[in-house]
Amino acid sequence: MNYHISASTDVGIRKSVNQDSLFARALRIDSTPIAFAAVCDGMGGYALGEVASASVINALTQWMQTPENWFENGSVNFKAVESQWTDIVRSQNSKIRQYSAQKGVKAGTTATVFLSSNHNHIVMSVGDTRAYEISNDRVRQISKDQTYVQREVDLGHISPQEARTHPKQNVLLQCIGILENVVINFWSEPTLFNSVYMLCSDGFRHVVTENELLSHLHPSKMTGPDTMQAGQNRLIDLNKARGERDNISVLTIKPYLYGGE
Amino acid sequence: MPTILMISSIAVAALVIAAIVFGIKRLGKNSEIYVAGQVISSDPLDPPGDSSVIVEKDITFVHTDEKIY
Numbered sequence: 389m390n391y392h393i394s395a396s397t398d399v400g401i402r403k404s405v406n407q408d409s410l411f412a413r414a415l416r417i418d419s420t421p422i423a424f425a426a427v428c429d430g431m432g433g434y435a436l437g438e439v440a441s442a443s444v445i446n447a448l449t450q451w452m453q454t455p456e457n458w459f460e461n462g463s464v465n466f467k468a469v470e471s472q473w474t475d476i477v478r479s480q481n482s483k484i485r486q487y488s489a490q491k492g493v494k495a496g497t498t499a500t501v502f503l504s505s506n507h508n509h510i511v512m513s514v515g516d517t518r519a520y521e522i523s524n525d526r527v528r529q530i531s532k533d534q535t536y537v538q539r540e541v542d543l544g545h546i547s548p549q550e551a552r553t554h555p556k557q558n559v560l561l562q563c564i565g566i567l568e569n570v571v572i573n574f575w576s577e578p579t580l581f582n583s584v585y586m587l588c589s590d591g592f593r594h595v596v597t598e599n600e601l602l603s604h605l606h607p608s609k610m611t612g613p614d615t616m617q618a619g620q621n622r623l624i625d626l627n628k629a630r631g632e633r634d635n636i637s638v639l640t641i642k643p644y645l646y647g648g649e
Numbered sequence: 650m651p652t653i654l655m656i657s658s659i660a661v662a663a664l665v666i667a668a669i670v671f672g673i674k675r676l677g678k679n680s681e682i683y684v685a686g687q688v689i690s691s692d693p694l695d696p697p698g699d700s701s702v703i704v705e706k707d708i709t710f711v712h713t714d715e716k717i718y
Contacts, residue, residue, distance in 0.1 A: 439716075442711040
């Protein structure tokens with residue numbers, strides 16, 4: 389299984405600064421293909437949001453430079469990945485808290501991180517950036533938001549439809565850099581070669597439907613970096629045309645088989 | 650005369666073979682392998698199982714140079 393990757397980000401129609409940060413890499417170690425992707429959505433005044441999101445992305449980029457810590461005997465050690473990502477998030481949480489305390493302003497970032505190899509993947513999420521699996525006939529949200537409205541949905545107080553337009557839909561229960569202890573969620577699943585994996589900031593999915601995601605990012609259309617970029621950009625344009633006010637970021641990974649796999 | 654012709658023919662043939670072998674090696678070193686339009690290796694002569702890390706594609710978007718230490 390090999391991987392195409394693509395990413396797009398847009399400051400949007402309202403904000404003057406893009407506080408989202410993204411990183412994706414397709415690589416081979418010992419001939420084993422690996423796809424890595426991360427999206428962080430920063431928040432905070434005085435330019436601290438983009439510093440917080442960039443700091444987490446930079447830490448993850450550094451982590452990618454030391455595969456000897458998480459790759460052994462020709463495959464990814466997913467348990468080691470989970471443990472090391474946890475350490476990175478806790479360390480970044482502490483550093484961002486100290487940094488924003490020095491500046492006298494609160495700042496933080498969400499993060500959703502994805503790594504796939506050998507037909508399996510791991511997803512980590514803090515906050516409300518999301519990971520999706522888009523297959524031929526459906527869009528499935530892999531990650532679960534750590535938000536006020538998601539908690540209300542889980543408690544049965546509101547419906548998922550009401551959550552989409554709820555006045556508190558942007559209230560986060562968790563992010564990196566605000567609370568002393570950060571709660572991190574992980575999911576481990578098989579990677580399907582005929583699906584598309586998508587990571588996005590909340591600005592990418594507020595005003596578009598899952599049917600529109602399926603239509604523009606359908607696996608049959610995502611044949612390579614150019615078509616993936618085109619699909620992403622069409623949805624970014626749709627978001628802007630509908631008045632989305634936030635920064636808009638999306639990253640897609642398309643596994644594909646080659647060479648008699 | 651026939652001996653000179655034979656030696657010349659052998660020399661020319663050897664030169665042609667050497668040029669072909671050299672050319673193939675050069676082509677191998679400079680070409681890239683494309684799978685579904687994407688570069689998967691910049692050096693196809695790398696043996697399978699090589700322990701090197703090959704980065705096929707990198708995408709980064711950050712919007713500040715400021716760092717937190």
